[in-house]
Amino acid sequence: MTGPMYTKLVETLPSAVPFVGPETQERARGRSFAARLGANENVFGPSPHAIAAMTKAAGEVWQYGDAESYDLKQALSRLHSIEPENIIVGEGIDGLLGYIARMFVEPGVKVVTSQGAYPTFNYHVAGFGGELVTVPFKGDYEDPVALMEKAAEVGARLVYLSNPDNPMGTVHSADVIQAAIDAVPENCLFILDEAYIEFAPDGHAPALDTEDRRVIRMRTFSKAYGMAGARIGYGIGQADLITSFNKIRNHFGLSRISQAGALAAVQDQRYLQQTVQRVAQGRKRIEEIAAEQGLSVVPSATNFVAIDCGQDAAFAKAVLDQLVARDIFVRMPFVAPQNRCIRLSVGTPSDLSLFELQFPLALEAASGD
Amino acid sequence: MTGPMYTKLVETLPSAVPFVGPETQERARGRSFAARLGANENVFGPSPHAIAAMTKAAGEVWQYGDAESYDLKQALSRLHSIEPENIIVGEGIDGLLGYIARMFVEPGVKVVTSQGAYPTFNYHVAGFGGELVTVPFKGDYEDPVALMEKAAEVGARLVYLSNPDNPMGTVHSADVIQAAIDAVPENCLFILDEAYIEFAPDGHAPALDTEDRRVIRMRTFSKAYGMAGARIGYGIGQADLITSFNKIRNHFGLSRISQAGALAAVQDQRYLQQTVQRVAQGRKRIEEIAAEQGLSVVPSATNFVAIDCGQDAAFAKAVLDQLVARDIFVRMPFVAPQNRCIRLSVGTPSDLSLFELQFPLALEAASGD
Numbered sequence: 001m002t003g004p005m006y007t008k009l010v011e012t013l014p015s016a017v018p019f020v021g022p023e024t025q026e027r028a029r030g031r032s033f034a035a036r037l038g039a040n041e042n043v044f045g046p047s048p049h050a051i052a053a054m055t056k057a058a059g060e061v062w063q064y065g066d067a068e069s070y071d072l073k074q075a076l077s078r079l080h081s082i083e084p085e086n087i088i089v090g091e092g093i094d095g096l097l098g099y100i101a102r103m104f105v106e107p108g109v110k111v112v113t114s115q116g117a118y119p120t121f122n123y124h125v126a127g128f129g130g131e132l133v134t135v136p137f138k139g140d141y142e143d144p145v146a147l148m149e150k151a152a153e154v155g156a157r158l159v160y161l162s163n164p165d166n167p168m169g170t171v172h173s174a175d176v177i178q179a180a181i182d183a184v185p186e187n188c189l190f191i192l193d194e195a196y197i198e199f200a201p202d203g204h205a206p207a208l209d210t211e212d213r214r215v216i217r218m219r220t221f222s223k224a225y226g227m228a229g230a231r232i233g234y235g236i237g238q239a240d241l242i243t244s245f246n247k248i249r250n251h252f253g254l255s256r257i258s259q260a261g262a263l264a265a266v267q268d269q270r271y272l273q274q275t276v277q278r279v280a281q282g283r284k285r286i287e288e289i290a291a292e293q294g295l296s297v298v299p300s301a302t303n304f305v306a307i308d309c310g311q312d313a314a315f316a317k318a319v320l321d322q323l324v325a326r327d328i329f330v331r332m333p334f335v336a337p338q339n340r341c342i343r344l345s346v347g348t349p350s351d352l353s354l355f356e357l358q359f360p361l362a363l364e365a366a367s368g369d
Numbered sequence: 370m371t372g373p374m375y376t377k378l379v380e381t382l383p384s385a386v387p388f389v390g391p392e393t394q395e396r397a398r399g400r401s402f403a404a405r406l407g408a409n410e411n412v413f414g415p416s417p418h419a420i421a422a423m424t425k426a427a428g429e430v431w432q433y434g435d436a437e438s439y440d441l442k443q444a445l446s447r448l449h450s451i452e453p454e455n456i457i458v459g460e461g462i463d464g465l466l467g468y469i470a471r472m473f474v475e476p477g478v479k480v481v482t483s484q485g486a487y488p489t490f491n492y493h494v495a496g497f498g499g500e501l502v503t504v505p506f507k508g509d510y511e512d513p514v515a516l517m518e519k520a521a522e523v524g525a526r527l528v529y530l531s532n533p534d535n536p537m538g539t540v541h542s543a544d545v546i547q548a549a550i551d552a553v554p555e556n557c558l559f560i561l562d563e564a565y566i567e568f569a570p571d572g573h574a575p576a577l578d579t580e581d582r583r584v585i586r587m588r589t590f591s592k593a594y595g596m597a598g599a600r601i602g603y604g605i606g607q608a609d610l611i612t613s614f615n616k617i618r619n620h621f622g623l624s625r626i627s628q629a630g631a632l633a634a635v636q637d638q639r640y641l642q643q644t645v646q647r648v649a650q651g652r653k654r655i656e657e658i659a660a661e662q663g664l665s666v667v668p669s670a671t672n673f674v675a676i677d678c679g680q681d682a683a684f685a686k687a688v689l690d691q692l693v694a695r696d697i698f699v700r701m702p703f704v705a706p707q708n709r710c711i712r713l714s715v716g717t718p719s720d721l722s723l724f725e726l727q728f729p730l731a732l733e734a735a736s737g738d
Binding site for chain 1 (some may be wrong): 372373374375376377378380382383384385386387388390392393396408410411412413414415416420421424426427428429430431432433434435436437439460461463464467471472473474475478489495526533556557558569582583591595596597598599600608612613615616619620621622623624625626627630667
């Protein structure tokens with residue numbers, strides 16, 4: 001027996017994981033982290049109403065979820081003043097990015113993104129045989145003008161940008177992003193990943209235009225809503241594009257518990273605003289902790305902050321390793337010059353006190369390496 | 370603007386849903402069902418320990434799930450006396466079938482299944498450009514010999530069989546299934562869907578052989594474990610096959626709450642056995658209710674029962690419509706001659722009392738149609 005016969009494409013793919021998760025690291029270390037600040041998670045968690053709704057739904061979990069996510073789409077349509085047919089609910093932005101890659105990417109197709117941007121998107125594109133073309137950051141910002149120029153130049157079918165940006169946390173104004181939308185080349189879809197948009201001040205999300213076939217807006221319950229573990233997000237776009245997800249999606253793929261939690265979370269916008277304020281306070285605290293060490297931070301419109309360690313990538317990596325050795329889970333950007341930084345999520349006040357205590361020691365140890 | 374450019378394959382796909390869910394039907398009717406017996410759900414739900422674990426996890430849902438499902442794989446490896454590297458945990462069997470289709474199906478590839486078998490599998494195969502070749506049922510049983518012969522004849526890369534069977538509930542012995550495994554043609558993978566196996570008496574699952582590259586065994590928490598809404602299942606297979614899922618799967622796609630619930634459910638095998646007994650009692654009750662009307666049932670090794678309505682498909686459909694009109698959600702098989710039956714899941718005793726009350730009225734009304 002020679003065994004099963006994979007597709008030509010799958011034969012060529014590596015067994016890869018875009019990120020190593022904190023649990024995997026903990027098992028390798030043989031020790032838990034004391035502060036979990038590396039995965040852009042929102043430690044403040046969801047609204048108590050969402051937790052109550054999920055608890056109730058846990059008792060009803062013998063039933064499949066609603067394949068149409070009807071109630072949630074109704075609530076989102078009211079929140080955004082758009083129609084339900086302009087909303088696709090899916091298994092997190094990750095899941096939706098996979099569906100988008102499947103719809104638009106086949107061998108030979110070019111896809112444009114920023115160098116050092118979201119690895120899971122790149123993983124999905126490569127997984128369908130696409131060819132990634134990258135554009136460098138400009139300062140610590142993604143470069144929407146260069147992205148659209150490159151997309152036109154190479155005839156890309158997809159172009160990806162996150163606003164606010166991951167991994168740096170920087171944000172462009174609505175005007176800049178609208179200009180990017182207006183510059184999307186023909187036959188190209190702009191994936192505007194707004195996973196962190198609720199953390200940004202007003203004026204950074206262009207008005208939703210659900211007639212515009214050039215762009216899909218990606219939103220999630222994983223970040224400001226504090227429900228990363230529930231795996232639920234949504235896309236906003238023109239109705240034909242949204243309908244086309246029905247060609248390929250896993251219709252009954254959503255957890256009933258996650259649907260219930262997301263619905264309750266949307267309905268508690270006051271809690272969301274409290275979270276946004278707590279996160280803003282946390283960002284300020286991280287900035288102060290960095291300043292105590294004579295270091296600066298990259299201005300952030302997200303729930304994480306990149307601290308410029310003031311030297312090269314090797315030094316930042318040494319600082320990161322020292323923090324991890326001190327049970328503080330953080331990550332860092334992938335490419336130069338952004339990888340002069342370490343990146344940490346806003347934790348609880350006690351998480352940040354722990355970081356404040358360990359950061360000088362980590363810097364000192366890294367300097368002595 | 371001509372809009373975004375889909376792949377050639379996706380352009381040809383219909384926007385289809387394999388099943389219309391009960392919530393969708395309720396919205397169309399403008400009225401809830403009084404008994405939800407159509408979706409092969411397990412109304413007895415999960416172990417109280419699983420509900421407690423999900424409730425606890427709801428409070429920790431700000432964290433992503435473990436991309437490796439490490440703890441769950443450890444528990445499953447103990448349960449089945451196999452190694453964790455022989456287990457892939459995924460977003461229900463539906464999600465895993467999608468991954469398998471992606472790994473093995475490309476345009477021109479042939480896939481063999483039974484006529485009238487699981488539509489979601491067919492949907493995934495078509496979604497990757499595969500060509501379905503079907504074999505008829507034999508009596509009310511899937512025909513393993515004919516399936517393997519057809520797979521060899523057409524050079525199929527995948528062959529699918531569920532044991533116990535959905536939609537009829539019939540089951541083959543372990544010997545018959547092992548003979549099918551031994552007859553898998555070269556370069557073909559046998560997907561043995563054992564979603565309902567826990568309901569079957571002993572002696573219907575061949576021994577697990579994790580060296581065998583010809584077969585992947587599909588298991589789920591949706592059925593006997595009572596957690597359909599949690600969207601979590603697993604596959605058991607040879608280690609290289611299991612590893613290959615890492616090429617394409619959504620690594621962080623599993624709900625943390627579902628992982629916690631599944632772990633607790635696995636650890637409460639006593640509750641599982643109680644469920645299996647309650648389901649057996651429910652099947653007996655359905656058989657009695659059918660007998661009161663002079664009708665017989667198809668012998669079932671699952672949590673659902675096909676009642677032979679004694680006439681043709683049009684009559685069975687009329688009975689189904691009459692039940693739905695009386696607020697009892699049931700479904701029926703798709704093809705002749707199995708579509709002489711209606712199919713209902715074992716409900717609570719009060720669900721079945723409601724069915725007992727309405728079934729004679731539905732039969733009478735259908736006869737008068």
